[in-house]
Amino acid sequence: MVTRGLWNLHVDGKWYRWFHPPRGQSSSPDTPTTLKTIRQILSRSDKFKWETVPFPTPLHFQLDYTYTIDEDAGHFTVTQWKSVDGGALYPRTRRATLASIRETSLNSIDTLLDDVAGVFNHNDLSLSDLDHEVDVQHLLKSFEIMSSMPARLNELQFQLFADFVFTWRFYFDATFSWERSFSLFATLAIGILRIAAWDFEVSNKDTEELPILFSSLPRWKAPTDEIFWFHKYLIDFVSRGNMHARTVRGIAISIRHITLFEICNGKILHSPPIPLITNTSALYCSPGFRILAYIFTSSRCAGLSAKSREYWGVTIPTELFDMILKTSTPRDVVSMAQGVFFG
Structure with a gap:
């Protein structure tokens, strides 16, 4: 054999x-x-x-x-x-x-x-199983997170998240590796964040061979710093925060969980750990990713809220539409004339 x-x-x-x-x-x-x-x-x-x-x-x-x-x-x-x-x-x-x-x-x-002792089992924790050390409602209000039915684009995000975890599940399952390799940890974590923020790269050519094989590598760029800014939020990959005079809201990520925190006037408030990668994340969206998607979704940006009554007919996230416009070849009068002539 x-x-x-x-x-x-x-x-x-x-x-x-x-x-x-x-x-x-x-x-x-x-x-x-x-x-x-x-x-x-x-x-x-x-x-x-x-x-x-x-x-x-x-x-x-x-x-x-x-x-x-x-x-x-x-x-x-x-x-x-x-x-x-x-x-x-x-x-x-x-x-x-x-x-x-x-x-x-x-x-x-x-x-x-x-x-080697110990086979890791993703803990499918729920908020009811955890001690609330702070007023969670205050943090939800600070992050402007309100319970509501997910939009259709959110449902697409949730499926992209599940597909992402399924595709790279062997890396997620290799907890011994990403717990000891910051490079792998950062690569997996930023992948989750970018899906939550619709922060994709637009390319006119294939950059990854399909299907994904044992030799495939997650090759997207990842942060080299443990603490960095991402879409106006402070991201902490090692559950470490510094004191700031002004109010700073951030997200700590450990792959297994996320935690929301707020630093204000020398005080740190934080939520209980919220499950991000669980045993069922390759099939269903986790509570942690739902919160990330809501935090970074374009519908919460100024001028795009439901209250403004402003709608547009393009059914893709505004972040992706902006990337497509910036990546597309510029069209001037000469190009248009050539297109009409040869058409």
Whole structure:
């Protein structure tokens, strides 16, 4: 039986990966070939053509194994699929130190590997399960969040969110990676925020090969700072805020949850954690994303509220329409004349 795998390598703070093209044919952990390959990589005698990547590639359903050599941390990790009582599959992670691999007299690494404790389970928390440390109603009023039926564009946003999580679910499920890699964390988090704000890039050519495969990478740009401004809101990726003299409203994101906070006159108010990525986010929109979509939606912008009685017939978000106009080729009188002549 042919097994498929991918190799991650972490050296001097940089990530690399390699797989046997096109499908990642590889050996299993209990074979001498895998041990020999690890030693070749550590001695720099391998002939792999390493690809530089911003973060490690997680286990995908198209793979049987992912092997990660972290020379900076001094350990080797193998992740593979394992069934629970013959039913659902979950990623099983095992690890060995690089020192033990270098010193072993065995012909395979399988007996050196120890299970990494803990399989993460997204907590589907509800607000009723949490202690309200502040007046949540005050924060909802500050963010101008009012309970109402979602518009049709909001329903589209909710579906885009679910599709986004489903498409990149193997990265979201790799909590061990994004909890320790700020680059991956920021990439996933900004993707969610941009969907909530209709903040997309308009392009006249394909930038991503479809369908998404195990080798696909989320390549959109991500913030390099932990705290930054996004559509007039302060975003905190590490639940850290600074004191400001004026009132500042912000959003803290941990992938699992979001928290709304307000800094005013040296005081910090914050909401309980609101679920963002849950076990069902690839199927249904989460409460956290619904709040993000409402905060960033164009219908709340000045001049576009329902009270103003101003409507327009274009059924796309104004943010996207503005991007399309700016990206489109300028049309002058000469271009129009040529278009009429050749038409």
